Amino acid sequence: xxxxxxxxxxxxxxxxxxxxxxxxxxxxxxxxxxxxxxxxxxxxxxxxxxxxxxxxxxxxxxxxxxxxxxxxxxxxxxxxxxxxxxxxxxxxxxxxxxxxxxxxxxxxxxxxxxxxxxxxxxxxxxxxxxxxxxxxxxxxxxxxxxxxxxxxxxxxxxxxxxxxxxxxxxxxxxxxxxxxxxxxxxxxxxxxxxxxxxxxxxxxxxxxxxxxxxxxxxxxxxxxxxxxxxxxxxxxxxxxxxxxxxxxxxxxxxxxxxxxxxxxxxxxxxxxxxxxxxxxxxxxxxxxxxxxxxxxxxxxxxxxxxxxxxxxxxxxxxxxxxxxxxxxxxxxxxxxxxxxxxxxxxxxxxxxxxxxxxxxxxxxxxxxxxxxxxxxxxxxxxxxxxxxxxxxxxxxxxxxxxxxxxxxxxxxxxxxxxxxxxxxxxxxxxxxxxxxxxxxxxxxxxxxxxxxxx
Amino acid sequence: xxxxxxxxxxxxxxxxxxxxxxxxxxxxxxxxxxxxxxxxxxxxxxxxxxxxx
Numbered sequence: 001x002x003x004x005x006x007x008x009x010x011x012x013x014x015x016x017x018x019x020x021x022x023x024x025x026x027x028x029x030x031x032x033x034x035x036x037x038x039x040x041x042x043x044x045x046x047x048x049x050x051x052x053x054x055x056x057x058x059x060x061x062x063x064x065x066x067x068x069x070x071x072x073x074x075x076x077x078x079x080x081x082x083x084x085x086x087x088x089x090x091x092x093x094x095x096x097x098x099x100x101x102x103x104x105x106x107x108x109x110x111x112x113x114x115x116x117x118x119x120x121x122x123x124x125x126x127x128x129x130x131x132x133x134x135x136x137x138x139x140x141x142x143x144x145x146x147x148x149x150x151x152x153x154x155x156x157x158x159x160x161x162x163x164x165x166x167x168x169x170x171x172x173x174x175x176x177x178x179x180x181x182x183x184x185x186x187x188x189x190x191x192x193x194x195x196x197x198x199x200x201x202x203x204x205x206x207x208x209x210x211x212x213x214x215x216x217x218x219x220x221x222x223x224x225x226x227x228x229x230x231x232x233x234x235x236x237x238x239x240x241x242x243x244x245x246x247x248x249x250x251x252x253x254x255x256x257x258x259x260x261x262x263x264x265x266x267x268x269x270x271x272x273x274x275x276x277x278x279x280x281x282x283x284x285x286x287x288x289x290x291x292x293x294x295x296x297x298x299x300x301x302x303x304x305x306x307x308x309x310x311x312x313x314x315x316x317x318x319x320x321x322x323x324x325x326x327x328x329x330x331x332x333x334x335x336x337x338x339x340x341x342x343x344x345x346x347x348x349x350x351x352x353x354x355x356x357x358x359x360x361x362x363x364x365x366x367x368x369x370x371x372x373x374x375x376x377x378x379x380x381x382x383x384x385x386x387x388x389x390x391x392x393x394x395x396x397x398x399x400x401x402x403x404x405x406x407x408x409x410x411x412x413x414x415x416x417x418x419x420x421x422x423x424x425x426x427x428x429x430x431x432x433x434x435x436x437x438x439x440x441x442x443x444x445x446x447x448x449x450x451x452x453x454x
Numbered sequence: 455x456x457x458x459x460x461x462x463x464x465x466x467x468x469x470x471x472x473x474x475x476x477x478x479x480x481x482x483x484x485x486x487x488x489x490x491x492x493x494x495x496x497x498x499x500x501x502x503x504x505x506x507x
Contacts (some may be wrong), residue, residue: 087491322455434485435480435484438476
């Protein structure tokens with residue numbers, strides 16, 4: 001168990017530079033997304049179709065995964081099944097070792113960050129080079145990402161220039177073109193020399209064995225095409241049944257994530273082919289808690305997520321705390337429902353409360369995940385399965401008794417009018433610090449109603 | 455979030471802030487009282503009831 005959201009959020013809330021960076025970045029992306037979504041006449045029908053496709057994939061996940069294995073194998077790839085992160089990391093390390101590589105180049109990938117692949121490879125004597133610009137910034141700074149799509153959203157360009165000067169030893173100003181040129185210089189040498197590429201995937205198509213990576217910079221395509229070997233680590237929930245399902249998903253994803261009609265680079269490949277691209281392809285299918293999420297009939301909808309990050313950008317809580325407060329590679333509203341389910345509720349019991357339940361996340365979700373309902377569901381599970389402080393338990397039991405009968409409720413109202421009763425408890429101090437109970441009126445609504453009707 | 459909400463409310467110059475959600479009213483109303491902001495919160499039902507009485 002880590003610090004928990006309330007504690008982890010406190011330091012972020014005190015950092016005014018961070019809040020300015022985040023406020024600026026999220027409001028920019030929000031406006032872009034709203035503009036391009038409004039252009040699509042049938043956006044709601046598209047969302048419904050996206051939700052349906054993912055639901056269908058999850059309902060018969062076992063069938064689709066075995067079909068995917070067949071298709072990839074037929075196309076000349078090798079499929080590995082990884083029960084947990086350690087198994088997946090071992091596969092990647094073995095492949096690197098088999099090719100005598102002491103370095104691998106990486107496409108931005110949340111799944112590999114989730115399982116700590118870079119650290120595991122480092123222990124096996126293999127250095128992983130992040131090639132996504134933002135991931136590179138994070139890696140150079142020894143920092144961790146704070147947004148699904150914009151990992152360095154908490155940094156501004158002046159801070160990034162400092163990191164490049166310090167870590168790459170180059171003279172750069174904070175002009176974006178100079179910063180990207182410095183990164184390009186650094187990365188090109190890696191693209192042309194490192195023999196093993198590692199990626200995640202946005203989608204994997206069971207019917208055809210195609211793996212899909214959607215990105216903006218082109219660095220991902222370098223990693224998936226230039227090395228002689230490619231390993232893709234993919235969560236089992238990323239499978240799509242049919243090729244045509246991409247038609248829906250590739251419309252939903254870019255508009256929801258970067259606020260673009262279409263992302264600059266969509267790389268799609270199946271297995272290996274002669275004279276073009278890697279000579280060897282490995283697909284690692286990662287469970288790491290996903291089967292457990294599937295067992296929860298309400299919570300499982302979280303597995304529909306296509307990692308667009310629209311929910312982060314509209315969340316009033318995320319906008320103020322930033323991503324680090326969620327202590328996971330999956331921050332924001334989706335992280336608040338995904339992390340506790342993937343790790344186990346006892347490992348992240350505070351996250352389901354990291355929300356005001358305003359519902360903005362549900363409104364923008366391209367696959368219609370009802371995040372507020374799942375948050376409430378998980379709060380219930382935490383209370384039942386992990387437990388709550390004795391004082392809160394006693395107070396809630398008393399409240400339940402009072403609210404269960406009209407007579408007890410009206411008696412409590414009369415007692416409250418005299419300044420007594422369960423609501424006057426000092427056990428509520430943390431709650432009353434930022435809230436105030438309304439003053440008890442001299443006449444309750446029921447009393448007024450009875451008098452009005454008499 | 456409360457600080458931002460209160461600033462937006464004070465910027466309007468209104469005397470009363472209303473809402474249909476009691477949790478919001480307790481939260482925002484508590485904040486306004488603690489800050490002695492001079493803005494009252496009322497549930498929308500209270501406003502409707504005051505018209506009939």
